[in-house]
Amino acid sequence: MDLGSFLVQLLNSIQYGLLLFLIASGLTLVFGIMGVINLAHGSFYMIGAYLAWSLTAKIGSFWLALPVGIVLTVALGMLMEWLFIQKLYARDHLYQVLLTYGLILAFEELRAIIWGNDVHGVTVPAPFTGSIPLTETLSYPVYRLWISAVVVVLAIAMYFLIQRTRLGMMIRAGAANREMVQLLGINIRMVYRFVFAFGVALAAFAGMISAPVSSVFPGMGGQVLIVSFVVVVIGGIGSVKGALVAAILIGLVDTFGKVTTLEIAGFNVLPELSGMATYLLMAGVLLWRPEGIFGKRL
Amino acid sequence: MTEPLIDARGIHTYYGASHVLHGVDLSLSRGETLGLMGRNGMGKTTLIKSILGVVRPRSGTVKIKGADMTRSAPHRVALAGIACVPEGRGIFPNLSVYENLVMAARTGAEGRSDWSLERVLHAFPRLRERIHHGGGQLSGGEQQMLTIGRALMTNPDVLILDEATEGLAPLISKEIWRIVREIKASGIATIIVDKNFKAVSAISDRCVILVKGAVVFAGTSESLRAEPSLHERYLGV
Ligand SMILES: Nc1ncnc2c1ncn2[C@@H]1O[C@H](COP(=O)(O)OP(=O)(O)OP(=O)(O)O)[C@@H](O)[C@H]1O
Ligand SMILES: [Mg+2]
Numbered sequence: 001m002d003l004g005s006f007l008v009q010l011l012n013s014i015q016y017g018l019l020l021f022l023i024a025s026g027l028t029l030v031f032g033i034m035g036v037i038n039l040a041h042g043s044f045y046m047i048g049a050y051l052a053w054s055l056t057a058k059i060g061s062f063w064l065a066l067p068v069g070i071v072l073t074v075a076l077g078m079l080m081e082w083l084f085i086q087k088l089y090a091r092d093h094l095y096q097v098l099l100t101y102g103l104i105l106a107f108e109e110l111r112a113i114i115w116g117n118d119v120h121g122v123t124v125p126a127p128f129t130g131s132i133p134l135t136e137t138l139s140y141p142v143y144r145l146w147i148s149a150v151v152v153v154l155a156i157a158m159y160f161l162i163q164r165t166r167l168g169m170m171i172r173a174g175a176a177n178r179e180m181v182q183l184l185g186i187n188i189r190m191v192y193r194f195v196f197a198f199g200v201a202l203a204a205f206a207g208m209i210s211a212p213v214s215s216v217f218p219g220m221g222g223q224v225l226i227v228s229f230v231v232v233v234i235g236g237i238g239s240v241k242g243a244l245v246a247a248i249l250i251g252l253v254d255t256f257g258k259v260t261t262l263e264i265a266g267f268n269v270l271p272e273l274s275g276m277a278t279y280l281l282m283a284g285v286l287l288w289r290p291e292g293i294f295g296k297r298l
Numbered sequence: 299m300t301e302p303l304i305d306a307r308g309i310h311t312y313y314g315a316s317h318v319l320h321g322v323d324l325s326l327s328r329g330e331t332l333g334l335m336g337r338n339g340m341g342k343t344t345l346i347k348s349i350l351g352v353v354r355p356r357s358g359t360v361k362i363k364g365a366d367m368t369r370s371a372p373h374r375v376a377l378a379g380i381a382c383v384p385e386g387r388g389i390f391p392n393l394s395v396y397e398n399l400v401m402a403a404r405t406g407a408e409g410r411s412d413w414s415l416e417r418v419l420h421a422f423p424r425l426r427e428r429i430h431h432g433g434g435q436l437s438g439g440e441q442q443m444l445t446i447g448r449a450l451m452t453n454p455d456v457l458i459l460d461e462a463t464e465g466l467a468p469l470i471s472k473e474i475w476r477i478v479r480e481i482k483a484s485g486i487a488t489i490i491v492d493k494n495f496k497a498v499s500a501i502s503d504r505c506v507i508l509v510k511g512a513v514v515f516a517g518t519s520e521s522l523r524a525e526p527s528l529h530e531r532y533l534g535v
Contacts, residue, residue, distance in 0.1 A: 169401035173390040179352060180388035184402045185376035185452055 004135035009255055015144045015213075017251025018151035022206035023224055024231035024243040025158065026199025032238015033175040034192050036088050037096045040080070040103035042225030044200045047073050048207025049216045050111060053120045062125035062212070070204050077200030081193060089192070104222065117218050122211040147209055154202075155244060162240060171195060175238060227254075230278055234285045236295025245293055246285075253277045301364040302327050303456050303487055304349060304380070309358035311341075311348045311511075318344045319511040321358070326456060326489060331482050333502035333519065334491045335533055341511040342491045343385050346458055350382055351375045363455075379407035381454035385461045385491075387445045391434030395425055398433050398444055399451050406453030412484070418447040421477060439470035446477060450486075457481060458489045463497075475501065495533055499523055507532045 027041045048069055055065035080103065088096045124143045131139035162168040170191050174181050178188050207220075214220075231250055235242025257277035285293065304326040311319040318341050326332050334342050347353045349360050351372040360368045362378045376382075390398055399418060405411045419426040422443045428436060436444060442462060449457055459478065463471040475497055482488060482501065492498045499505060499519045507515040507522075509532055515522065522528060 166401055166403075169393060169397045172392055173398075173401055176390045176392050177388055179372070180384065180390070182372040183350065183352070183376055183382050183384065183388075184448070185373050185404065186401075187371075187373045 004138040005259075007134055008138055008140055009259055010252075011140055011144065011148070013251040013255035014248060015148045015251075016255060017248035018148050018155075019206050019210055020224075020227060020231055020250060021155065021244050021247035022151055022202045024228040024235070024247055025240050026202045027228050028232045028235065028238055028240060028243045029171075029195050030199050031232060033171055033195055034089060036085060037093050037100065038085065038199075039097060039100040039225065040107065041199065041203055042221035042223075042228065043104055043107040044073055044077060044203040044221075045207040045224050046111065046221030047076065047107065048204035049211045049220060050115050050120075050207075051204075052208040052211035053122050053216045054115060056122055056125075062122065066205075066208055069208050070201055073204035074197050074201050077204075078193070078197055081196045085196060086189070086192070104225075107221070108218065111218065119218075120216040122216065124212045141213075144213060147213070150209070158240060167191075167194070227278060230282050232292075234282055234292055236292030238296070239292070239294035242292055242294030249281065250278050253281050302361075303363055304489075305361040305364075306345075306349055307359050307361075309345065309348050309355045309360070311344055311353055311355045313344075313353075317511070319348065319355070322508070322511065322513055323516075324349070324506060324513075326487055328455075329485055329487055330504065331488045331490065331502045333498035333505040334489055334508070335493075335495065335498060335505060336508035337532075337534060340508045342508055343460055344511075345508065346382070346460055346489070346491070349375070350380065350458075376452065377407060379455035380458065381449035381452050381456065382458045383442075383445045383449050383460060383462055385464075387441050389433040389436070389441050389444050389448070391432065393433055394430055395433060395436070395444060396429050398448050399425075402448045402451040404452055407455060410453045410455075413450040413453050415451070418450055421450075421480060422447050439466050439473070442466065442470075442474060443477070446474070446481075450481070454486060456487045456489070458491075460491045461493070462490070463492060463494065471497075495529060 023041070023045055027038065030036050030038050030041070051069035051072060052062065052065055055069050056062045059065050059068070084099055084103065088099060124141070128141075128143040128146045130142050132142060132145070133139045162171060170181060170186055174188055174191055181188050181191070227250065231243055231246045234249065235244070235246035254277060289295070302325040304324065306322065306324045309319050309322045309324075310317070322341070322345055324332075324334075324345065334345070336342050344353065348355045351367065351370050351374070355368065358368070359366055362375060362380065365378070367375055367378065390401075393401065399415055403415065419429070424440055425443055425447055428440060433441070433444060446459070446462065462478070463474050466474065471494075478488065478490065478501060490498055490502060499522060502519050504517065505515065505519050505522045506513055507528070514532055515528060
């Protein structure tokens with residue numbers, strides 16, 4: 001691999017990793033702070049992507065579709081929290097898995113009814129349609145750079161929110177001792193509700209901004225959910241910092257796993273392995289640190 | 299404003315099938331210091347949790363400043379002006395000392411705001427020294443100070459201390475008692491649960507003794523001190 005294509009792959013893997021981080025950070029917060037395993041988290045990513053496609057077609061502007069889509073998805077998420085998720089806080093993980101798996105099926109069915117089963121694409125919105133030349137023959141799409149930049153800004157904002165604001169302190173305190181938080185006069189239900197809505201917003205945003213670089217297709221939520229859970233487990237449950245590191249790691253392993261070739265006895269081995277690379281990484285990390293890279297000791 | 303801050307009547311509380319409180323009455327007036335005593339497992343903590351809304355009494359009523367809050371969520375009771383230093387402390391080990399204090403800060407239910415961060419740090423110089431340490435890094439005594447300081451940051455009208463000196467070295471206990479006196483002097487009513495009969499009866503205006511979930515004594519601390527036979531019978535001291 002020459003330097004130019006290495007650079008392209010590096011940027012791709014970082015962009016993919018950052019996108020994964022957006023989805024996984026909501027998942028890890030809901031899991032780590034509220035103790036809820038939300039399998040339907042990927043559905044909000046899927047819904048975001050479909051809304052990006054259908055709203056852009058209707059409104060005519062991706063940039064207008066973006067806030068509308070996020071508001072709609074968060075409203076749906078809040079409704080789900082109110083109807084179902086809040087009943088799960090005190091429940092065993094088994095109930096959470098069963099109920100939120102049911103939600104995935106319901107969302108997929110609704111998606112088929114409303115939007116059908118076709119694969120769609122969203123055109124890259126102006127002003128990010130161009131490419132930046134890297135070498136004489138290679139260039140890199142500006143839109144992908146924009147995605148990475150936006151996620152980095154969001155990650156910094158999240159760090160600030162969680163580490164520096166009183167709301168962030170309440171969120172972290174709630175993860176340690178929810179009864180004590182209530183005894184200080186803080187409505188923990190509202191804190192949870194905020195965390196859940198925040199996670200949904202991040203997943204929807206990820207789905208919407210990734211629509212122009214990857215197609216919009218049935219089952220995309222399930223695919224991203226599995227990888228996101230791998231990120232959460234590798235990074236350590238409840239750790240946003242861990243999710244960031246793990247997501248970038250997975251981005252690198254996944255992208256380079258796909259392009260690196262390794263021939264053994266004339267067979268090309270790595271492409272077959274690349275599908276497994278993320279899971280091998282997870283197994284390796286868990287053998288080394290069962291609680292994840294930044295997780296609390298179990 | 300003459301009605302009691304806390305007025306609990308006929309409280310029956312169960313844990314599943316086990317009947318722990320058998321019709322307990324407890325009231326607390328403004329500025330009053332009440333000692334709540336009894337041997338291990340007699341229901342002191344359960345009574346406090348019933349008042350705070352952490353466990354729901356099966357029958358009876360809890361009025362806070364005249365308003366019925368028997369079925370209220372714990373955060374509502376706290377917002378009404380009741381702060382608590384729970385048994386086992388309950389600091390947030392993953393937050394710094396500063397964050398533990400600041401996350402709780404608010405103006406009190408009746409608008410008081412004299413317990414600021416500065417005043418709490420003044421009352422607990424040890425906390426100022428450790429301000430950027432993690433809550434989990436503190437010693438037992440420092441954790442206790444942090445829990446008390448954090449409760450004060452909510453500018454409460456009532457502070458409930460459940461075994462605040464348990465497991466602490468005598469010198470640290472003394473420091474805690476000094477602070478409790480300062481809190482009392484600042485006009486906050488307190489309920490003090492403690493095994494140290496002498497210290498409690500010295501600081502409190504009234505005492506209540508629980509035996510097996512029922513009140514066996516309720517009267518002034520003076521009258522309790524005057525009857526050593528009661529100490530032996532109910533407290534084993
Ligand atoms: N969560 C619980 N579930 C079941 N039983 C409980 C629970 N908490 C307390 N009990 C029981 O209720 C009774 C009263 O307990 P409680 O903690 O109120 O007593 P206490 O007076 O505070 O005792 P101590 O001085 O040891 O703190 C005890 O018999 C105890 O075993
Ligand atoms: Mg107790």
